Structure formats: structure tokens, C-alpha cells
Amino acid sequence: MKITALAGGAGAAKFLKGLQKAASPSDITIIGNTGDDAVIHGLHVSPDLDIVTYTLAGLVGKAGWGFASDTTHVLDQLAIYGVDTWFKLGDRDLATHLIRTQWLAAGLTLSEITGRIAKALEVEALILPMTNSSVRTKLKTAAGAERDFQDYFVRLGHSEQITSVRFEGAADSAPAPGVIDSLLGADCIIVCPSNPVISIGPILAVPGIRSTLAQVREKVVAISPIVAGKALKGPADKLLPLLGVQATCAGVAALYADICTLFVADHRDSMNRQDIENTGLTPIFLETVMGDEAVASDLAAAILSLYP
Numbered sequence: 653m654k655i656t657a658l659a660g661g662a663g664a665a666k667f668l669k670g671l672q673k674a675a676s677p678s679d680i681t682i683i684g685n686t687g688d689d690a691v692i693h694g695l696h697v698s699p700d701l702d703i704v705t706y707t708l709a710g711l712v713g714k715a716g717w718g719f720a721s722d723t724t725h726v727l728d729q730l731a732i733y734g735v736d737t738w739f740k741l742g743d744r745d746l747a748t749h750l751i752r753t754q755w756l757a758a759g760l761t762l763s764e765i766t767g768r769i770a771k772a773l774e775v776e777a778l779i780l781p782m783t784n785s786s787v788r789t790k791l792k793t794a795a796g797a798e799r800d801f802q803d804y805f806v807r808l809g810h811s812e813q814i815t816s817v818r819f820e821g822a823a824d825s826a827p828a829p830g831v832i833d834s835l836l837g838a839d840c841i842i843v844c845p846s847n848p849v850i851s852i853g854p855i856l857a858v859p860g861i862r863s864t865l866a867q868v869r870e871k872v873v874a875i876s877p878i879v880a881g882k883a884l885k886g887p888a889d890k891l892l893p894l895l896g897v898q899a900t901c902a903g904v905a906a907l908y909a910d911i912c913t914l915f916v917a918d919h920r921d922s923m924n925r926q927d928i929e930n931t932g933l934t935p936i937f938l939e940t941v942m943g944d945e946a947v948a949s950d951l952a953a954a955i956l957s958l959y960p
């Protein structure tokens with residue numbers, strides 16, 4: 653069974669680790685968000701692609717990003733030189749960004765580089781960036797400033813009130829090679845439990861991706877990242893109202909109504925059944941709070957069983 657997944661960062665990666673257990677890894681294609689890519693200390697960082705890669709390789713750190721047990725000698729030395737080191741890059745992680753930046757300068761595409769890194773870390777699933785072009789998530793604050801994604805998310809701890817989000821460069825971007833084919837060729841497409849505004853939003857903003865999903869929506873299932881009106885991690889609950897929906901699983905269902913037919917919400921939210929049905933989607937209530945890998949693989953297996 654061929655499976656394609658749309659993924660943001662840590663929430664998606666936890667689910668994908670379970671999916672890798674429930675299915676054959678070589679049958680999995682992951683389309684990753686690159687809207688939160690950034691240039692830090694002159695290096696190209698692709699946080700969501702790396703989070704997924706390191707997690708599937710079994711190497712991710714406790715925080716859900718970076719390598720486990722990494723050291724910070726380079727950052728510590730930069731701090732001695734007076735450099736602001738708010739974005740925590742471990743030494744081994746820096747090697748990834750160094751080689752990515754070198755390979756980009758040598759003319760390789762982000763797809764090729766992502767594939768090389770995954771292969772080196774022995775990840776069998778195919779990880780594709782949503783696009784090889786530059787698409788950057790920008791957030792407008794209530795005070796009128798426009799923030800780069802990592803500035804808003806990490807440096808300022810997503811504390812500011814946001815009035816709008818845009819994806820710079822999206823209109824002129826194209827899906828990376830293999831993205832559309834993987835959607836058309838999949839038996840099952842899973843929208844991971846990632847932030848619909850800033851993780852899945854940039855992927856859907858790449859021309860051709862949303863329209864292709866709409867075309868094949870009978871085989872698309874989305875998983876709610878909102879449980880009991882709260883995002884398990886990050887600012888999804890604060891950002892959903894920007895798209896005109898409530899911060900509930902039914903609000904997320906409304907955003908995905910054109911691109912899927914099945915909608916997985918947490919069993920704690922089963923009182924939202926009617927509201928989800930009102931969006932036209934069929935709700936399925938499962939345990940989605942992935943406290944450990946077994947919950948993630950059970951969730952993945954339950955979802956795959958919907959596509960016999």
C-alpha cells in the first residue's frame with residue numbers, strides 16, 4: 653500500500669514514527685513543510701525536514717528537534733564573539749546545515765539534498781520538500797511588524813498576537829519533483845496532526861498541491877492537531893481564528909473539507925461529531941495523544957485499516 657503524508661514538524665514526526673512501524677517504510681512518501689526554513693549564521697536550516705528525518709532515524713532530541721545528546725561548542729564560541737544564539741543549533745545538527753548550504757551553493761536542489769541526508773541517516777521513507785523554490789512564512793503582528801517564522805516562533809516564543817499570515821514566494825513556486833505523482837499514485841494520503849495554519853498551510857499554498865488533493869479527496873484523511881480546544885504543542889489554537897474558524901477539531905475539519913473525506917479527531921472530542929459531519933467530512937474518533945510510540949503506531953494502523 654502506497655502512503656503519502658503531508659507533514660510539519662514535531663507532531664507530524666511523532667505520528668510518522670508510528671506509521672513507519674505500521675507500514676513498510678519504503679512505501680511511505682512524506683511531503684514536508686519548508687515555509688519555516690531560515691538562514692541562521694549563514695547556513696540554510698530546514699527545521700521541519702530535519703525534525704522528520706532525525707525522528708525517523710531514531711536520532712531526534714528530547715525537545716523534538718535537533719540530535720539527541722548533541723553538544724553546543726560552536727554556539728558557545730559564537731556567544732563569546734557576541735553573536736546572539738537564540739536559535740539553538742547543536743554541533744552535529746550544524747553539520748547538516750553546513751552540508752545543505754554547501755550543496756545548495758553547488759547547485760543541488762533541496763529535494764536532492766534532503767534525499768542525501770535521509771540516505772546517510774538510513775531513513776527508508778522518501779522525504780520530499782513541498783517545493784524546491786523559496787517559500788517563507790511571514791506573520792504580521794497586531795503592532796504592525798512583520799516577523800520571519802523563526803523570529804516569531806523561537807526568538808519571541810510565539811507570544812505576540814498575530815493578525816495575518818502569508819507565504820512569501822508561494823504563488824511563484826512549483827511542487828518539488830515527485831510531489832504531485834506521489835499524491836496521484838498513493839492508496840492513502842494522510843494530513844498529519846500539524847498546525848493547519850503554519851505547517852500544512854504553506855504546503856497547500858504551493859500551486860497544484862491543494863487542487864490535486866481535492867481531485868483525489870476520497871483517499872485523503874486528516875488528523876486533528878487540536879484536542880479539547882487546545883493545540884498539543886505550539887500556537888495552532890491562537891492562529892486558527894485568523895482563518896475564520898474556531899480552535900476546535902471541527903474548525904480544523906472545516907479548513908480541510910475540500911481536500912479530504914475522512915477526519916480523525918481525538919476520542920475526547922466525540923461530542924463534536926455533528927459539527928464535523930456538518931463540514932461534509934466523516935469523523936473517526938481515535939486516541940491521538942501520542943504519549944509514546946505504541947500510541948502512534950496504533951493510531952497509524954487504525955488509519956491504514958480504513959483503506960483496505
Ligand code: FO1
Nearest residue numbers: 661662688699702717718738739740741806
Ligand atoms: N525550536 C525552539 O523552540 N527553540 C530552538 O532553539 C529551536 C532550534 C532548532 C534547531 C534546529 C531545528 O531543526 C529546529 C529547531 N527548533 C527550535 C524547532 C523549530 O523551530 C520549530 O519547531 C519548527 O520550525 C516548527 O515546526
